[in-house]
């Protein structure tokens with residue numbers, strides 16, 4: 037095994053998931069596009085109490101899901117958790133999660149780099165969908181589950197509510213600064229959409245913007261803080277519930293709570309169109325919600341409807 041190999045550690049919640057982890061290790065079929073893998077089971081790992089290392093046992097003790105997050109792949113340092121789950125999608129049971137302490141090739145949307153220092157919650161997981169028309173909305177369900185998980189933990193711990201908001205399409209904002217991002221990619225195979233969802237959330241890392249615990253410390257005496265293990269378990273619990281509603285009732289069943297969590301209701305946006313003479317003409321429209329295909333729905337003063345698309349990196353109001 038090369039020195040530069042990335043170590044991954046497998047752990048299942050139940051006995052059958054532990055057996056699956058063991059078979060994955062022995063099959064040696066997991067791959068990364070840009071590096072060798074060294075695979076261990078958690079039971080083969082030396083006890084690691086370093087506080088900056090993800091504590092698999094405490095995560096597994098808290099987790100109470102039926103499907104998501106029950107087979108966990110942890111790495112102290114990997115190129116990208118997203119690459120690991122998407123490249124090995126068919127080898128992994130649905131709901132498998134990969135979490136890393138550090139990523140050296142973190143991927144953002146639109147080919148951006150995601151800075152992935154120690155303290156950032158960095159994970160990806162797998163899910164599958166049959167209905168292609170609602171695949172674009174699953175990223176919104178993921179965003180909502182992150183914001184709700186943070187709310188649940190703050191409430192449980194008696195901490196002030198951290199008002200993390202969704203900046204469409206995929207950013208998470210706290211006090212006007214980006215603290216997280218969501219990346220969803222999918223492939224179509226055997227009449228199913230295989231979706232890899234990746235989340236980066238600044239929990240303890242002050243760079244490159246700010247982080248949840250920095251804001252929390254300003255609001256409290258600093259005695260308590262949020263831990264990645266707790267956020268990850270709470271995320272999967274919320275996601276499992278929301279995903280079930282989404283699949284069985286459609287995104288409209290979640291729209292009200294989604295709109296209460298995003299930053300855009302009633303937002304004015306400047307758009308530029310060509311008029312009858314082919315000349316650019318600016319007009320102001322108001323955001324109303326999402327279109328059926330998952331883009332922004334806006335209307336002008338005459339109730340004309342517009343579908344707004346992001347510019348590749350982000351959506352800007354221009355006002």
Ligand SMILES: O=C(O)CCCC[C@@H]1SC[C@@H]2NC(=O)N[C@@H]21
Nearest residue numbers: 116118142143144145217234236
């Ligand atoms: O805002 C964005 O551009 C989305 C960023 C998504 C980053 C996460 S970190 C965990 C997972 N692994 C990756 O390489 N990317 C996603």
